Amino acid sequence: MAGPRRAPRRRAGEDVAISPRQRDEVIQWLAKLKYQFHLYPETLALAISLLDRFLAAVKARPKYLNCIAISCFFLAAKTIEEDERIPVLKVLARDSFCGCSPAEIRRMEKIILDKLNWDLHMATPLDFLHIFHAMAVSSRPQLLALLPTLSPSQHVAALTKQLLHCMACFQLLQFKGSMLALAIVSLELEKLLPDWLALIIELLQKAQMDSSQLIHCRELVAHHLSTVQPSLLPNSVYVYSPLQQTLVTCNRGAFHRQPSSVPGPGLSKDNGRPEAPVTGTAALYQRRPAPAGGCKQASAKRKVEEMEVDDFYDGIKRLYNEDLAPEVVALENMGSVCGADVSRQEGSVSPCPPLQPVSVM
Structure with a gap:
């Protein structure tokens, strides 16, 4: 008598769900x-x-994760960006190395839209970050005086980078986007305002959120952000290396990091997978050569293009009345004012380049 029929053997990984690690890696690839x-x-x-x-709505397989992610990325670009900035689908599929054809991305877009009921206009954690930051500045105007080197829009840009790092951490998915944004704002205000706790309580009451969840979220966010920045080796020492070139006053402090072939920070060329953190040596900085025509202002367009696009939020700048000339904004971010002390003689100013950590055996 024949025994019971065995179930067909399934392929390895066919029913395996997408792991949290895979989710974080694909978000870093989108970054x-x-x-x-x-x-x-x-x-x-x-x-x-x-x-x-x-x-959260569909149990997807890992082999479809890249296609899902690039489709969500394309839908978001068509929702947020201006028409001339939306990537061409054929170029996006080719240059992203997603392994999907444009037709497959189109089909996946249709599936995503059906599952989300065609509702793409949702509040993101970044929207709440803008709201909480504007409320904090409105309630505590002295906060602007505590940021001498940053404008409010640039301060928001710095917080935005922290938020995007946190959004790539699966452990923080347990919190709402508003809670995550408020946790990042509270950690920043703690370093700037003596009465930061009273301000955070006001924001908690207005947002009607639980304080115990905020405390737990702050702890996880602080731990995650502390692991983002690579720490120095315990036996590192600083060695002063004097400049070999003639110091020009208008370029004082204009040091730039050697450009990387990867456009995003902490990302490798291997299909967007996160790069291992560099330990033992710090990034090298090279000094910008002095202009041939003396202390002459470069064009504002060139200086603006050299800066990160994250540092410019037109809506936020209008909100804080930051309608300054592009030349002023560019020169402030370069850390120098051209022509401020041109009359100083060579050698009267002591150059102070960044200190370089060196490992000692």
């Missing part, structure tokens, strides 16, 4: 694409939110 195609941070934030909503 690389955001830098590569010069898109807004709002586009990346919306793409991550769409991806998480879809994965």
Whole structure:
């Protein structure tokens, strides 16, 4: 008598769900694409939110994760970006190395839209970050005086980078986007305002959120952000290396990091997978050569293009009345004012380049 029929053997990994690690890696890959195609941070934030909503509604297989992610990224770009900044689908599929054809991305877009009921206009954690930051500045105007080197829009840009790092951490998915944004704002205000706790309580009451969850979220966010910045070796020492070139006053402090072939920070060329952190040596800085015509202002367009697009938020700048001339904004961010002390003689100013950490055996 024949025994019971065995169930057909399934392929390895066929029913395996997408792991949290795979989810974080694909978000880091999307962050690389955001830098590569010069898109807004709002586009990346919306793409991550769409991806998480879809994965929460559908049990997808890991082999479809790249196609899902690039489709969410393309939907977010078409929702946020201006028409002339939206990547061409054929170029996006080719340059992203997603392994999908444009037709497959189109089909996946239709599936995502059906599962999300065609609702793409959702509030992201970045939207709440802008709201909480504007409320904090409105309630505590002295906060602007505590940021002598940063304008409010640049301060928001720095917080945005922290938020995008946190959105790529699966452990923080347990919190709402508003809670995550308020945790980042509270950690920043703690370093700037003596009465930061009273301000955070006001924001908690207005947002009607639980304080115990905020404390837990702050702890996880602080731990995650502390691991983002690579720490120096315990036996590192600083060695002063004097400049070999003639110091020019208008270029004082204009040191730039050696440009990387990867457009995004902490990302490798291997299909967007995160790069291992560099330990033991610090990034080298090279000094910008002095202009041939003396202390002459470069064009504002060139200086603006050299700066990160994240540092410019037109809406935020109008909100804080930061309608300054582009030349002033560019020179402030370069850390020098051209022509301020041209009359100083060579050698009267002591150059102070960044200290270089060196490992000692």
